[in-house]
Amino acid sequence: MVSIKSIHTVVPSEATPNGTFLLSQSQQIKAHTQALTIYIYNSNHNHNIIDTMRHSLAKILVHYYPLAGRLRMIEGGRMEVECNNKGVLLLEAESTNTLQDYGDFEPNDALRPLQPAVDYSEPMENLPLVMVQLTRFACGGVCVGFGISNVVVDGISGTLFVDAWAKLARGGTLGEDEKPLFLDKMAILKAETNDEKPFTASRFEHREFKQLPVMIGRCDASEESKKETDLAILKLTREMAEKIKKKANDDGCLEFDHEAVTAQKHWRPYSRYESIAAHIWRSACKARNADHNQPTVVLTVAGIRNRLKPPLPLNYFGNATHPTVTPTCLSGDIASKPLRYGAQKIREAIELLTDEYLRSAFEFIERQDHLGCLRPKLNRESGCVEGPFLGNPNLNIWSWMSNMPTYGPDFGWGRPVYMGPGEITGDGRAFIMPAASGEGNLSVAIRLQTPHVEPFVKFFYQDI
Structure with a gap:
């Protein structure tokens, strides 16, 4: 109490x-x-x-x-x-x-x-x-x-x-x-180019401002958003996390993404976030057991300090983040194709946020007559955000992997033994974060519709 x-x-x-x-x-x-x-x-x-x-x-x-x-x-x-x-x-x-x-x-x-x-x-x-x-x-x-x-x-x-x-x-x-x-x-953070050529928001699709996929046969997410959810917390040892990363990078160049991968002049191995997020996405698609042709995306929020030109100083005070969404994929492809397929889609979403893209997004925002159409609405009675539904068939995956507990604030009582988000609400929202045990171990906390939780846990560990 x-x-x-x-x-x-x-x-x-x-x-x-x-x-x-x-x-x-x-x-x-x-x-x-x-x-x-x-x-x-x-x-x-x-x-x-x-x-x-x-x-x-x-x-x-x-x-x-x-x-x-x-x-x-x-x-x-x-x-x-x-x-x-x-x-x-x-x-x-x-x-x-x-x-x-x-x-x-x-x-x-x-x-x-x-x-x-x-x-x-x-x-x-x-x-x-x-x-x-x-x-x-x-x-x-x-x-x-x-x-x-x-x-x-x-x-x-x-x-x-x-x-x-x-x-x-x-x-x-x-x-x-x-x-x-x-x-x-x-x-x-203004919307202009360096070559005096005016931006037009139509140069980019700006998926982050469009409606996310809904279940086949539905016109909106109202029914899915009413369903009961539960929280699953999964432990990942350092070895398990490295195994997932190795799997994403060792699947080989496949026909379906060979061009996308080889087109990158300086291709680099998929990161822990890209690999684990792809593993979460694949496990969720399997657990949800949707139609093979069910569209699905992953939404995340990325920092933009170093993506702007010139970059913002580290001690710049404000919220310098921007949402980004993967290309729309088929649930069956995410579930059945090798892990690098999903990892590549997640990478494409993050790398989309270039200086040019971001300034186009700023212009798009600036030109709105009323920003209520872009901002998630808040239900003042329940305290819940009534923005775009991020759950089934989609996911919203956040990374806290850089916020290791050993680097937490010391108020005079030593470093914290644990730090992390206080709560996770909403179907499809997931966090990848350091485990309380430290030593490079991780925890994945994800909220899903109740019938999907048990199969998600099974597929998550089964596919490692």
Whole structure:
């Protein structure tokens, strides 16, 4: 049982700029939701750590002052951040459980009380951009449940913020290269070419803005979206992950993708993400047992900092990501053809995001009369995003493989023994992430329609 002991609104400890903080075109299409992450610490401190967290949070907000503001809607369904110093929310909680009661802390409903509850029935202008819940366990361990606006911040910016906050909490100071860089979004992420030739969005198909495939015989995904789902968590040892990668790269050049592969002048082996994501895709297609000709895609979100020309600085503050979708494939092909077929399709989606493509996408967004047509809608009563249905027959696969627990933030209690997403909702959504055991082991957490979970697990391990 978790109980809230105190609630604090934390504002910057010094005066900060007022006014508005511009959002890029890339940020404008994000759902107005909180990305939830948990950090678990095997701490055993008896002093009142809430004061340390509160004071250091006030100090770091001086540098990250837009996070103390609020989102607001402006003309054309666009959003901006009002830097009004309303502060962030810090909750102090206690749990009667011990760390051992939560097992490996991988995403499930039992973790929900360890995360700050977001009341999406509140107007956008009232919701803090950052919410933190500090929970002390009966054994002395600590959980930091961290929520931050998906619109304002991506994984890199969020990590920079939490790491900088942790450094101040343990008594350090920030160097100039550790401070966020606020750039003019209109100048950096604008839709224009370098050769003065105007872009036209029609130069690219922009699959990310189109309807995803639905089940054969259906005109929409309404029926599939109502079906009950369950979460499956699968363990991958380092050896198993390497075996999947080797399988994707050793299948040989096949007739169906030989031209696509050999056309690349500098072809490189498929990565762990490409290989494991393809393995997940194939296992899901088999488990769903759809018609061979059932169209299917994988949607993912990729960072674009290094894809733009010139590239954005590492400490650029904002959400610099963009959705991308694989070419439409047939479920039977993904299920029956060798693994490199799916891996190649996933690679094509990621490599689609060139500077030219991205600036075309920015122009496409900019030209919309109202961005409500591109942004997932939020049901304020349920807190659920009502955007494009990403489940059956499709998947939405995220990678957390670079966020290894040993590199998590140290608030003065040592490195976290686990870090990962707080919850996984929606059919077809999957995360590939480090296992709590470390040593290069991974976990795959995926939510599927209930009848598909058991066969998915069977095919996942059977095909390794």
